Amino acid sequence: MRHLLSALVQNQPGVLAQVAGMLASRGFNIDSLAVGETEQAELSRMTFVVRGDDRVLEQVRKQLEKVVTVVRVHDISSEAFVERDLMLVRVECPQERRAELKDLVDIFRAKIVDVSRSALMIELSGTEDKVQAFVDVLRPYGIMELARTGRIALVRSSSPDRSERQSVAS
């Protein structure tokens, strides 16, 4: 099972290494880890995708909370949330296929951000599933380079019905 955890950490040198080192040394499996600033200058947010059963999740959460510079840990996947993954992808694109690719970009509500004679760079943000679906669609064209941020997420302000809100989001 995969879980989404969000941790607020003190914005200090070494925090990322400390957290990543803890996860590695205790043998936890992390699918992705995204770090960035928050609304408060002294705090950063780390978003993790952790693989494991509930017991593993409980340990990861508690071990994270034990790190002195970790201020708060949130198990986002137990609540209604919005998640996004950002991707930049360079795909082979001879001129005769540009229109075809442009159609796909529109269908996925992606954006072309760089063009050359033989390639396109495309930006896409969305849920992990959506990004993955786009990658699958692009693959036959020839993916030259790809970069993803990993998932980031925030809990919704109000969540009357989780499944309903999630379907709106995707």
Place this chain on the structure above:
Amino acid sequence: MAQPNSSTGPMTGADILVEALLREGVEVIFAYPGGASMPIHQSLTRYKDKLRTVLPRIEQGGGFAAEGYARVTGKAGVCLATSGPGATNFTTCLADAKMDSLPMVAITGQVPTKVIGTDAFQETPMVGISQQITKHQYLIQRTEDIARVIKEAFYIAQSGRPGPVLVDIPKNIQQNSIVPDWNSSMNLPGYRPDKKISDAELDKALEMIRSARRPIIYAGGGITSSGAWDELRAFAEKSRIPVAMTLQGLGTFPADHYLSLHMLGMHGTVYSNYAINEADLLLAWGVRFDDRVTGKVEAFAEHGKIIHIDIDPSELNKNKKADLPIESDIRYAIGQINRRLDEKPLTSDYTSWHRQIDQWRHDEPLKFDAVPSKIIPQQAISRLWEKVRERGWLDRTIVTTGVGQHQMWAAQYFRFNDPRMWVTSGGLGSMGFGLPSAMGAQLAYPNRLVIDIDGDGSFLMNVQELACVKTENLPVKVLLLNNQHLGMVMQWEDRFHGGNRAHTYLGLGDDKPPYPDFVTICKGFGIASKQISADSDLDAALDEMLDSDGAYVLDILVPHQEHVLPMIPSGMTVRDMIKA
């Protein structure tokens, strides 16, 4: 030399550091100098009337000494090393203190900030190296931060579940002068060490305790750390529930008490392990279900429910799922449980449970068979304990150990009635711990008897600290159980590898005298010592050691054939216990 004025005017970072240590109540620091820590050493000479600086002979000795100090006092032990190799020599101590939850503040010099990251002479990235083996770590980047960081370091080391904190200070930060701000507040928004049992949890715990018919207490190092021994004893006596202790729990409940089942686990007593196995309720208090306690964890206490109380939430449900996991300071929790029992006493009748345990205790006590004319290790430790008891010194005798067979025999046969008298490396199992940790304990309590019960392998690992013992005039005693082997590994070879000796023999050969000659080594260090091997010499030699004013090493040649028993082999169950 004049003392720096601490109230007004600029001070160097080194002076601020030392002044900050004084403000934390530090009385002794174990410090080995080098290029990157020299400014601090210079400062220490200026504060020598208030703070004793002890020079170990390797940084690891200083770190272990700080742990010994921490274990017997409950206060953070403090040690200092230079950058690079000095700092890396601390790593075993940091890992050791982390595993055994000992408060420690380890300070390391670092190369100047402008050359950090350039592979400068004696540069090592200590913050990175120590990240997973400390509770927290700092690289100080501004002299202005020293006062706050030291305040935080001591607070983190000594609160919650105690542990080691590393503070790495670049040399230029030590040399800069600023006007310190002693009132700067701590910045620890994510650190919330105070955990207290809730009323709802108390209700549930009391309900489980009241309905149990064969309950048992499994008491660990948390009882020591939180100072909960009085509460534990009050609870046990109120409830008449027997107490089994972990290696680090020894002394938290009196060994000579009727309700004491002594140690449980791999080399625990037969009766404590039977009792755990048969219990219908396990009160797991200040423990972490270590594999050396549980053996095969699925089968451990499999017939009972578990109430696990610990201040570290990550220990709950980590190794063993508890029926009632509670995050709490254990002293507070037991105190609250006692209060409930005072309001409404327990009415359970454990007569048949006690009778069953009495039967086990009677049938299979800890025992050893003497070997004619020889001294075996168990006998030497038993006799030492008897002598200390006869002299009425049990309440002021501290025992430290190395790691191995002698350590387990010391746990089994030196019977502690008081807490913080037993200093041993349990979680990490660091050989070489005995002598330096004894130095730390002796410095904390100059008037107590401090005995390092050691093995020849462990003792040799930090034998250089005899120089520190001598120069600091520490009257530490060493009961050296010299069997010329790495006994515990040898025991496993005998049991599981057909007795094939794989680099566990330390001597020169059976036809040669024991090696090395510890009496000659002690002579070189200026330490009194004697070697004996006949049982007829044991009593007189022990008396001579106990009567000696200064340090003393009693080198006892013991046969190597003895095994630590009983033994539940690693990963197995109480049914697999080896008794002979």
